[in-house]
Amino acid sequence: MTQVTFSDKIKRSWAxxxxxxxxxxxxxxxxxxxxLFPVALFFTFTVGRNLSPDRLIPVLSAQTVFWSASTIxxxxxxxxxxxxxxxxxxxxxxxxxxxxxxxxxxxxxxGAGITTIATxxxxxxxxxxxxxxxxxVLGIGLSSMVYSAxxxxxxxxxxxxxxxxxxxxxxxxxxxMFVSGxxxxxxxxxxxxxxxxxxxxxxxxxxxxxxxxGSPSVFGFAANIGALLVWLLVxxxxxxxxxxxxxxxx
Amino acid sequence: MTEIKAIEAKGxxxxxxDFLAVDxxxxxxxxxxxxxxxxxxxxxxxxxxxxxxxxSTPTEGTAKIMGFDILKHSVEAKSVMGxxxxxxxxxTELSAWENLIxxxxxxxxxxxxxxxxxxELLQLFDLYDRRDDKTVEFSRGMRRRVCIAMALISxxxxxxxxxxxxxxxxxxxxxxxxxxxxxxxxGLTVFLTTHxxxxxxxxxxxxxxxxxxxxxxxxxxxxxxxxxxxxxxxxIAFKEQKKGTRELLENLSSVTEVQKRxxxxxxxxxxxxxxLRQILQVIDENGLVPISLNTLGASxxxxxxxxxxxxxxxxxxxRRNRRK
Numbered sequence: 001m002t003q004v005t006f007s008d009k010i011k012r013s014w015a016x017x018x019x020x021x022x023x024x025x026x027x028x029x030x031x032x033x034x035x036l037f038p039v040a041l042f043f044t045f046t047v048g049r050n051l052s053p054d055r056l057i058p059v060l061s062a063q064t065v066f067w068s069a070s071t072i073x074x075x076x077x078x079x080x081x082x083x084x085x086x087x088x089x090x091x092x093x094x095x096x097x098x099x100x101x102x103x104x105x106x107x108x109x110x111g112a113g114i115t116t117i118a119t120x121x122x123x124x125x126x127x128x129x130x131x132x133x134x135x136x137v138l139g140i141g142l143s144s145m146v147y148s149a150x151x152x153x154x155x156x157x158x159x160x161x162x163x164x165x166x167x168x169x170x171x172x173x174x175x176x177m178f179v180s181g182x183x184x185x186x187x188x189x190x191x192x193x194x195x196x197x198x199x200x201x202x203x204x205x206x207x208x209x210x211x212x213x214g215s216p217s218v219f220g221f222a223a224n225i226g227a228l229l230v231w232l233l234v235x236x237x238x239x240x241x242x243x244x245x246x247x248x249x250x
Numbered sequence: 251m252t253e254i255k256a257i258e259a260k261g262x263x264x265x266x267x268d269f270l271a272v273d274x275x276x277x278x279x280x281x282x283x284x285x286x287x288x289x290x291x292x293x294x295x296x297x298x299x300x301x302x303x304x305x306s307t308p309t310e311g312t313a314k315i316m317g318f319d320i321l322k323h324s325v326e327a328k329s330v331m332g333x334x335x336x337x338x339x340x341x342t343e344l345s346a347w348e349n350l351i352x353x354x355x356x357x358x359x360x361x362x363x364x365x366x367x368x369x370e371l372l373q374l375f376d377l378y379d380r381r382d383d384k385t386v387e388f389s390r391g392m393r394r395r396v397c398i399a400m401a402l403i404s405x406x407x408x409x410x411x412x413x414x415x416x417x418x419x420x421x422x423x424x425x426x427x428x429x430x431x432x433x434x435x436x437g438l439t440v441f442l443t444t445h446x447x448x449x450x451x452x453x454x455x456x457x458x459x460x461x462x463x464x465x466x467x468x469x470x471x472x473x474x475x476x477x478x479x480x481x482x483x484x485x486i487a488f489k490e491q492k493k494g495t496r497e498l499l500e501n502l503s504s505v506t507e508v509q510k511r512x513x514x515x516x517x518x519x520x521x522x523x524x525x526l527r528q529i530l531q532v533i534d535e536n537g538l539v540p541i542s543l544n545t546l547g548a549s550x551x552x553x554x555x556x557x558x559x560x561x562x563x564x565x566x567x568x569r570r571n572r573r574k
Contacts, residue, residue: 015355084339093329
């Protein structure tokens with residue numbers, strides 16, 4: 001019997017990613033919550049506030065990466081449960097973690113891709129200088145991984161309807177926007193608010209994007225990266241744990 | 251040295267909450283066998299297949315596929331099996347070709363082999379001309395064939411087929427049965443779940459009958475049928491059925507039950523010779539005109555109904571309470 005190597009696992013995960021990209025990127029819920037919703041929210045909260053480009057671009061990019069990356073998992077997995085195509089992965093010679101990794105990569109590419117386009121448009125339109133490209137790239141890339149993993153975690157809800165995953169996910173996503181320094185700067189928040197902000201992954205996304213466009217990050221580069229990495233591990237671990245629990249029940 | 255069993259289930263059990271869906275079932279399937287798993291709706295067939303394929307985790311018990319434990323060595327066990335579930339769970343947004351290629355990638359089949367095999371399978375299943383069409387446009391029979399082809403793209407040693415012909419037209423049913431036989435002749439072990447008794451009887455080397463989560467019988471179709479001596483029958487049709495004829499036949503001492511089957515009456519008996527003598531006497535005495543008279547052995551359907559109907563209702567309560 002041929003041993004399944006790490007490289008084999010990556011290839012099989014990638015096959016899932018490519019398949020998800022083909023099938024789910026243009027699905028109405030993905031377009032609605034991945035593109036339209038963040039753009040609409042951005043305009044809702046910024047039009048008429050006369051904010052400078054260095055303040056606007058991090059908000060635009062953070063909104064986009066936050067919503068788009070966390071949408072693909074909650075669209076794809078419930079649909080696959082309904083059509084029972086998710087069972088194909090469970091009966092295939094591939095571990096659950098490899099399946100979830102493949103799905104997470106589909107969300108990551110969707111989120112990172114759309115956010116990159118939005119950010120480039122924002123930078124060109126605002127004639128903004130990128131002062132820290134590493135922070136900007138990590139702000140988009142790492143955040144995209146984190147929010148994609150968050151979407152996969154919520155997609156463990158055993159349902160065949162994407163709406164039944166997206167609604168509870170929105171109960172988390174919408175409040176997070178208001179405690180993460182997106183509309184109210186963290187420095188202006190009361191002490192309790194600042195503690196909550198420090199715990200929110202979105203605060204650290206904005207921190208990195210701020211650094212990228214020349215504004216300061218409240219918690220600093222290292223803390224932003226560290227917090228996002230911790231959240232990534234938490235979402236991945238809890239996500240696969242929940243999926244395993246659901247599998248045992250089914 | 252004994253040959254490794256294609257499938258070896260030991261004490262497989264599945265609870266859903268307090269409900270016992272599969273109750274400590276054990277069986278073995280030899281390599282190269284077509285093994286039928288027969289049972290009424292809700293008997294536990296699909297739950298068993300889900301446990302054997304790693305989709306569902308057993309509450310208790312183990313299963314080995316070609317010697318690999320489905321829980322401890324799941325990747326190895328899954329590498330040697332192909333699965334056709336009760337519904338054709340193909341990706342309708344993808345073409346037939348893309349479905350096969352994706353499955354090949356998922357099973358780690360190299361590019362050259364998966365492309366060659368996909369081409370062969372699409373030709374074998376008469377889908378090659380439609381290979382680039384999205385499968386959403388396919389008929390139910392065509393989707394079923396794509397689903398079976400996907401199960402065969404890897405080097406499967408064991409093929410699970412869950413109700414493979416359910417809901418298909420006669421032509422598709424025949425072509426799928428023929429294909430299963432051909433695959434089996436090439437050495438593939440087939441595990442077939444069905445509630446179609448005739449399908450199981452015609453295709454399987456051995457049959458397990460499952461009822462209420464337990465194996466009621468495992469044997470060859472012929473031995474199961476012939477073991478049913480208690481359900482022999484005599485079938486009679488009259489030129490004109492007079493009023494009271496059925497009652498006359500019901501009163502015969504050797505007859506246990508009379509069933510109306512179209513224009514015929516079927517007399518269930520333990521002793522068909524004695525029943526024949528008694529019928530002839532009734533015909534003479536009452537001036538009846540028979541147009542056909544046949545003795546019938548037990549059919550697989552009779553055996554199935556007898557085996558699945560024999561358990562008492564109290565069994566359900568017993569199973570629900572057992573875990574408490």
